[in-house]
Amino acid sequence: MTAVPPGPVRPGNEAPPPTPPLPGHAASASGPTPAPGLTVARAAAPLTSPAPGPYAPALVPARNAAGRAPLRRSRRQQLAGVAEGLAAHLGWQVGTVRVLFVLLSFISGAGLMLYAWLWALVPLADAARTVTGEASPDNRVTRSMPAAWALVGTGGVLAVLAAWMVGTTGPYQSEWFWCSILAMTVTVGGALWAGFLDANDPDRGARHVTLVRGTAALILLAVLVTDGWVTIGQRSVSALVCAMLAVIALGAIYAPILVTRLRAASHERITRIREEQRSEMAAHLHDSVLQTLALIQNRAGASSEAARLARAQERELRSWLYDGDEPADSDLPTDLRDYAAALELDYPVRIEVVAAGTSTERASGDLAAAAREAMLNAARHAGGEVSVYIEGRGDAVEVYVRDRGPGFSLDGVPADRLGVRQSIIGRMRRAGGSAQVLPGAGGSGTQIRLALRRDSSHAANGMSEGRIL
Amino acid sequence: MTDVLRVVIVDDHSIFRSGLRADLDPGVEVVGEAGDVAGAVAVIASTRPDVVLLDVHLPGAIGDLTGGEAVLQQALPLSPETRYLALSVSDAAEDVVRVIRAGARGYITKGSSGGDVSAGARAVASGDAVFSPRLAGFVLDAFGAMSGETARADDELDRLSGREQEVMRLIARGYAYKEVAAELFISIKTVETHVSAVLRKLQLSSRHELTAWASARRLL
Numbered sequence: 001m002t003a004v005p006p007g008p009v010r011p012g013n014e015a016p017p018p019t020p021p022l023p024g025h026a027a028s029a030s031g032p033t034p035a036p037g038l039t040v041a042r043a044a045a046p047l048t049s050p051a052p053g054p055y056a057p058a059l060v061p062a063r064n065a066a067g068r069a070p071l072r073r074s075r076r077q078q079l080a081g082v083a084e085g086l087a088a089h090l091g092w093q094v095g096t097v098r099v100l101f102v103l104l105s106f107i108s109g110a111g112l113m114l115y116a117w118l119w120a121l122v123p124l125a126d127a128a129r130t131v132t133g134e135a136s137p138d139n140r141v142t143r144s145m146p147a148a149w150a151l152v153g154t155g156g157v158l159a160v161l162a163a164w165m166v167g168t169t170g171p172y173q174s175e176w177f178w179c180s181i182l183a184m185t186v187t188v189g190g191a192l193w194a195g196f197l198d199a200n201d202p203d204r205g206a207r208h209v210t211l212v213r214g215t216a217a218l219i220l221l222a223v224l225v226t227d228g229w230v231t232i233g234q235r236s237v238s239a240l241v242c243a244m245l246a247v248i249a250l251g252a253i254y255a256p257i258l259v260t261r262l263r264a265a266s267h268e269r270i271t272r273i274r275e276e277q278r279s280e281m282a283a284h285l286h287d288s289v290l291q292t293l294a295l296i297q298n299r300a301g302a303s304s305e306a307a308r309l310a311r312a313q314e315r316e317l318r319s320w321l322y323d324g325d326e327p328a329d330s331d332l333p334t335d336l337r338d339y340a341a342a343l344e345l346d347y348p349v350r351i352e353v354v355a356a357g358t359s360t361e362r363a364s365g366d367l368a369a370a371a372r373e374a375m376l377n378a379a380r381h382a383g384g385e386v387s388v389y390i391e392g393r394g395d396a397v398e399v400y401v402r403d404r405g406p407g408f409s410l411d412g413v414p415a416d417r418l419g420v421r422q423s424i425i426g427r428m429r430r431a432g433g434s435a436q437v438l439p440g441a442g443g444s445g446t447q448i449r450l451a452l453r454r455d456s457s458h459a460a461n462g463m464s465e466g467r468i469l
Numbered sequence: 470m471t472d473v474l475r476v477v478i479v480d481d482h483s484i485f486r487s488g489l490r491a492d493l494d495p496g497v498e499v500v501g502e503a504g505d506v507a508g509a510v511a512v513i514a515s516t517r518p519d520v521v522l523l524d525v526h527l528p529g530a531i532g533d534l535t536g537g538e539a540v541l542q543q544a545l546p547l548s549p550e551t552r553y554l555a556l557s558v559s560d561a562a563e564d565v566v567r568v569i570r571a572g573a574r575g576y577i578t579k580g581s582s583g584g585d586v587s588a589g590a591r592a593v594a595s596g597d598a599v600f601s602p603r604l605a606g607f608v609l610d611a612f613g614a615m616s617g618e619t620a621r622a623d624d625e626l627d628r629l630s631g632r633e634q635e636v637m638r639l640i641a642r643g644y645a646y647k648e649v650a651a652e653l654f655i656s657i658k659t660v661e662t663h664v665s666a667v668l669r670k671l672q673l674s675s676r677h678e679l680t681a682w683a684s685a686r687r688l689l
Contacts, residue, residue, distance in 0.1 A: 295579070298582055357610065358615065393616075
């Protein structure tokens with residue numbers, strides 16, 4: 001029975017696992033483009049394709065067994081990534097798909113409808129991930145077409161057109177009302193596009209959003225002034241309605257700001273409530289369960305089964321209560337404490353880990369591996385009370401593992417037993433440190449001393465960190 | 470030291486009090502129990518015990534003081550002979566430091582066996598300090614021993630002498646006083662003197678690290 005494997009489990013050199021399909025996903029995949037074998041292929045594709053290089057394919061969708069990429073919208077979008085995704089899926093030229101969309105749009109807007117439908121239902125391509133599973137910095141969505149400006153510009157032109165219509169007595173004079181409405185709708189659409197979509201685009205940023213919004217506001221103000229003037233001059237009810245709509249539209253273009261604020265406020269509130277509940281629960285558990293677990297330990301005797309279980313539970317509960325959500329960093333003391341907790345579950349042993357000084361030694365290092373081996377040895381052969389002491393000075397780290405068992409001498413260990421010779425002494429020597437096996441204090445038990453000098457650059461880090469362990 | 474050690478247990482959990490009472494050595498007599506600050510002060514004043522086993526996390530904070538500190542502050546003048554041993558459910562030394570700075574002479578975790586608690590109480594009663602390995606590690610850190618700070622004069626409060634550092638390091642490595650004495654070729658009495666000196670520094674020093682740790686009031 002061995003204890004938990006040390007260190008984080010690294011994923012192998014394979015593509016990220018497939019993301020769970022969104023609702024409506026299946027419909028979008030099989031609906032508009034009835035491609036045989038698509039559903040099966042979508043699930044299989046990310047698993048069978050090996051990642052070339054450090055990044056898994058994200059911008060270029062992986063191909064499935066039938067040689068067809070899954071239907072995904074690209075993250076490098078012109079407008080919404082629909083045409084590019086569809087082209088990649090069908091194996092057509094992007095230009096062909098775009099032209100088809102435009103042509104179809106002339107058949108009572110079918111192309112537009114199809115575009116909007118695909119936009120709503122086709123999921124984005126999987127985010128690029130590094131091999132270690134961290135999200136790559138390059139997985140945000142960018143849109144290269146200035147759609148917000150196009151919409152706001154169209155709105156401006158329509159507004160000018162509407163103003164001209166009011167002033168003339170030509171054949172289009174009666175159409176000015178609808179033209180104003182259209183101008184306002186398109187302008188608001190542009191402002192909302194900027195506020196909701198472009199605001200998250202790293203290539204555009206806040207300045208772009210402010211500019212688009214300001215321009216849209218100016219256009220709407222112009223519409224408002226024109227309509228107000230018409231209302232007064234001609235006593236026209238429709239001009240009054242138009243003016244009122246312009247006021248509403250002005251409010252609407254600043255809606256994204258309001259929505260974002262509200263969202264942040266409610267998020268903050270939820271976080272606060274959760275924190276309060278958590279600390280209340282922590283206080284309660286501290287006063288009840290932790291005390292009881294302590295009592296069980298002292299009544300049951302230090303190395304009994306019940307005491308070990310109670311101790312493990314106490315440790316687990318405490319780390320859950322107080323360590324918070326952020327993962328504990330895997331420095332040497334934290335790692336050895338975790339390992340001690342695992343050993344206590346498997347062996348009749350009680351391990352106290354004490355750390356003093358600063359330490360930049362990582363859990364993945366040779367010193368940590370040797371220390372774990374020494375602790376395992378103590379737990380396996382000695383049991384009872386084991387003390388681990390980690391001391392980090394500016395230029396060196398020492399680890400002492402001390403047990404109170406029967407003790408052993410290195411000469412008495414058979415040559416085929418590799419634990420102490422290879423895993424502890426040999427490993428430390430290879431790492432440029434030293435390991436000594438000594439009799440314990442007062443002649444009882446065994447003491448293993450591991451020492452590793454750090455090079456000067458590490459030592460400098462340790463000093464500047466200045467963290468007390 | 471009298472034949473029978475008279476102790477008072479101060480802890481707000483009756484189940485813990487009765488458990489500890491049953492577990493203590495026969496040579497230790499429990500003359501009183503209390504579950505809050507006021508009750509503890511009254512019991513200590515009337516029974517004048519040798520040792521008080523004091524829960525670090527006793528509820529009933531008064532102003533800035535935690536429950537444990539409040540008991541020490543109010544009961545010390547009423548029964549000056551009484552010594553205090555802090556009991557903590559927590560492994561963290563920081564909260565223990567507050568109670569020690571308020572006057573407790575040592576600290577032991579609640580998970581310790583009845584025998585250990587009895588031995589700790591005896592040590593405290595005879596004027597010694599009781600340090601756990603973890604507290605020793607904390608002391609080494611807090612007094613800057615790891616970055617090479619060493620007291621030049623014996624009466625310097627803000628740093629440990631070289632010998633005191635050696636003793637603390639051995640205690641942090643899990644050595645009993647007896648084993649420390651053997652390792653350093655000194656008498657047990659000398660080890661006890663060093664530990665008491667460290668305790669005094671821990672109580673009186675104005676080192677920033679100590680006060681910072683101590684004033685950061687945390688549950689654990």
